[in-house]
Amino acid sequence: MRVLLGLCSSRLPCHPTTRFLSRRCMSVRPEDNPAAAPRRKVTIEHLHKLRRAGTPITMLTAYDFPTARACDAHGVDITLVGDSLAQVCLGLPSTTRLTLPEMVHHTRAVARGTTAPLLVADMPFGTYHASPADAVRSAVRLVRDGRAEAVKLEGGSEVVPAVRALTAAGIPVMAHVGLLPQRHAMLSGYRVQGRDAPAALALLRAALALEDAGAFAVVLEAVPHPLAAYITRRLRRAPTIGIGAGAETDGQVLVWDDVMGTWGGHQAKFVRRFADVAGAVEGGVKSYLQAVRERTFPVAAESYEMAEGELEKFMRLVEEEALLSSGVGETES
Ligand SMILES: Nc1nc(=O)c2c([nH]1)NC[C@@H]1CN(c3ccc(C(=O)N[C@@H](CCC(=O)O)C(=O)O)cc3)CN21
Numbered sequence: 258m259r260v261l262l263g264l265c266s267s268r269l270p271c272h273p274t275t276r277f278l279s280r281r282c283m284s285v286r287p288e289d290n291p292a293a294a295p296r297r298k299v300t301i302e303h304l305h306k307l308r309r310a311g312t313p314i315t316m317l318t319a320y321d322f323p324t325a326r327a328c329d330a331h332g333v334d335i336t337l338v339g340d341s342l343a344q345v346c347l348g349l350p351s352t353t354r355l356t357l358p359e360m361v362h363h364t365r366a367v368a369r370g371t372t373a374p375l376l377v378a379d380m381p382f383g384t385y386h387a388s389p390a391d392a393v394r395s396a397v398r399l400v401r402d403g404r405a406e407a408v409k410l411e412g413g414s415e416v417v418p419a420v421r422a423l424t425a426a427g428i429p430v431m432a433h434v435g436l437l438p439q440r441h442a443m444l445s446g447y448r449v450q451g452r453d454a455p456a457a458l459a460l461l462r463a464a465l466a467l468e469d470a471g472a473f474a475v476v477l478e479a480v481p482h483p484l485a486a487y488i489t490r491r492l493r494r495a496p497t498i499g500i501g502a503g504a505e506t507d508g509q510v511l512v513w514d515d516v517m518g519t520w521g522g523h524q525a526k527f528v529r530r531f532a533d534v535a536g537a538v539e540g541g542v543k544s545y546l547q548a549v550r551e552r553t554f555p556v557a558a559e560s561y562e563m564a565e566g567e568l569e570k571f572m573r574l575v576e577e578e579a580l581l582s583s584g585v586g587e588t589e590s
């Protein structure tokens with residue numbers, strides 16, 4: 258409670274759960290309108306219900322507090338702190354360069370802005386391959402220090418022991434098969450997976466084995482749409498979340514910066530821009546610079562006044578100081 262109240266009385270936006278605690282917060286933030294029903298927490302059980310009902314599951318990445326707030330406020334089911342963080346936020350050339358402390362740091366920020374969506378954090382490259390025990394240690398840091406509710410890791414049958422160990426430790430696991438960006442060097446680039454029959458069979462086997470090991474959902478990245486549709490039908494419980502996997506998966510995921518049009522790097526075929534935030538940013542920066550250079554910013558209303566009569570008093574004080582300092586200067590010279 259102390260922490261929640263602290264949030265509200267600071268200059269940070271109000272956390273939805275603190276709405277009822279402060280009239281100031283209620284009155285200044287329209288999205289905190291108490292008349293609007295609060296979103297219910299998305300649980301794994303809820304995701305399984307969505308799958309059974311045929312309702313598409315929405316997943317979007319977030320890397321910081323404001324993007325997490327946007328996912329929360331606008332109805333995202335699953336917020337993913339993806340390791341695409343490496344490229345789109347940290348300017349690294351590959352996800353293999355991301356460290357666990359960096360992921361924990363960003364996950365904590367996302368957690369502060371997340372109430373309703375299920376919060377999933379990617380396990381960075383090298384934090385789950387050495388042994389299942391290593392995977393558990395890394396995931397515990399994401400859950401305990403990063404406040405993630407579940408973790409995602411890339412790989413097929415070779416990560417099954419890690420998925421079992423994590424699930425046994427009570428950490429929900431989202432599997433990720435198909436194109437595995439952490440293995441781009443091994444795979445000689447970012448390539449569509451499962452195009453021929455043997456590769457497709459291996460992908461199906463991997464997805465089934467991961468579900469069997471306890472994975473609560475499976476990301477299918479860059480796989481042919483008929484294969485993704487088939488795997489989706491074959492899984493018993495776990496919803497599939499597609500990215501470049503066609504329209505017949507149980508859900509879709511995209512990278513925040515791809516959706517918003519703020520990623521200036523390579524665009525995969527599966528990316529669709531849903532907004533032109535980069536255009537808005539360019540306009541904002543240019544307008545600001547122009548206003549500063551033209552001295553049209555700031556105007557009086559954006560500036561502060563002194564208390565009545567104090568400017569005149571101040572000028573008299575300055576004059577006295579000036580006499581004093583020039584006197585000092587004279588004796589010194
Ligand atoms: N901005 C961004 N969006 C992403 O989806 C994303 C990242 N970054 N960084 C981490 C990984 C890397 N990802 C990638 C990167 C490249 C392709 C890509 O170029 N795919 C080819 C496939 C060509 C083929 O095999 O036919 C494409 O042209 O779509 C796909 C996924 C997905 N992730």
Ligand SMILES: CC(C)C(=O)C(=O)O
Nearest residue numbers: 318339340341500510
């Ligand atoms: C694109 C999604 C699935 C991801 O793994 C990431 O953001 O790193």
